[in-house]
Amino acid sequence: MNPRLQQLAPYPFEKLRALLGTVELPSGIRPVNLSIGEPKHAAPQLVRDAMANSLDGLSVYPPTKGEPALRTAIADWLAQRYPIPRPDPDSQILPVLGTREALFSFVQTIISPSPAGALVICPNPFYQIYEGAALLAGAQPWFINADPSRNFSPDWSTVPDDVWARTQLVFVCSPGNPAGNVMTLEEWQYLFEQSDRHGFVIAADECYSEIYFDETTPPLGALQAAQRLGRSDYRNLVSFSSLSKRSNVPGLRSGFVAGDARLLEAYLLYRTYHCGGMSQVVSRASIAAWSDEAHVRANRRLYAEKFAAVLPILSPVLDVALPDASFYLWAGVAGDDVAFARELYASTAVTVLPGSYLAREAHDLNPGAGRIRIALVAPVADCIEAAHRIAAFVASRPSTC
DSSP: GGGGGGGGGOHHHHHHHHHHHHHHOOTTTOOOEEOOOOOOSOHHHHHHHHHTTTTTGGOOOOOTTOOOOHHHHHHHHHHHHTTOOOOTTTTSSEESSHHHHHHHHHHHHHOOOOOOEEEEEEEOOOOOOOHHHHTTTTTTEEEEEEGGGGGGEOOGGGSHHHHHEEEEEEEESSSOOOOOOOOOOHHHHHHHHHHHHHEEEEEEEEETOOOOSSSSOOOOOOOHHHTTTTTTTTTTTTEEEHHHHHHTTTGGOEEEEOOOOHHHHHHHHHHHOOOOOHHHHHHHHHHHHTTHHHHHHHHHHHHHHHHHHHHHHHHHTSSSSOSSSSSSEEOSSSHHHHHHHHHHHHOOEEEEEEEEGGOBBBBBTTTTTTEEEETTTHHHHHHOOOOHHHHHHHHHHOTTT
């Protein structure tokens, strides 16, 4: 048995199930689950139709590199979305089976044994795949805490030089999970400078990039920042994106990795052994999704409606504000976030995720402690109902908690 498996911590939702498993809910009240970032909006009909019309693809082994038509559709989308010169579909794009598997497997490609010990820098709080991927690759995660005074962005300048020197990979999540913060061009410039100096790779997780509130100002992307700073070869940079949130198809398991052609060549070699390619059925459905923006704009309008309705209910009782992007509220609570989540569920049947479950103790604190993550993925009416229940619960709770 691989001894590194023993280093893996329980997944946040396993911990949440254990926390709430013995709770008896009040009778006559309908549960509302706002704990997991699983989109509940309807999958686009054009995706359904494309999949139904491609079932002959079940009889074909898919290429590990992905269909040329899909790589072309992704390259076209990237050029239109950011905007940037169209990436080379043959060398700078790889379709993957969702960003979760790609984020994990990419780390196995990058990490090299080091006498000093390889480090992977992770934001804190973070998507737990980052930590698990680092540990199973033989590296150690080094956590950089979210800074509330910086809109929960990490302060990259606080990383010591001796840490940078041992770093082989840096994870960036922008828009962030859980706080929805977006990296600035200045932050990207500093990170690129450190990458040039120390040689580490940057993995940009951008799966929330298409959930934002101002149609005129979409979030800055990693490849876009590189282009603006004269890094047209995307050296030591790859970005990860997915259709799960953008197009409400988490079960499709479809995304891509784009960027440095040298890194993608090595990653393709790894994937030849690691897993098969994307089914032609999924590929054709993905082409339809990446080629259409109307359903994405409609998706954003639904999320904007939820935030507009929920924030006036919650902001008087919780420390909470509109994020830059994503569909989460990162709300401060009075006291223990774990106790808050359990008591809230027991009292109101509303499920939220304790913030400390998304973070690690680092530099003498857990930056998720005292906060909860609220995923506004349920229908609008359910989100509003849940917000009213949360507000009533907080109002009835002793102020000393």
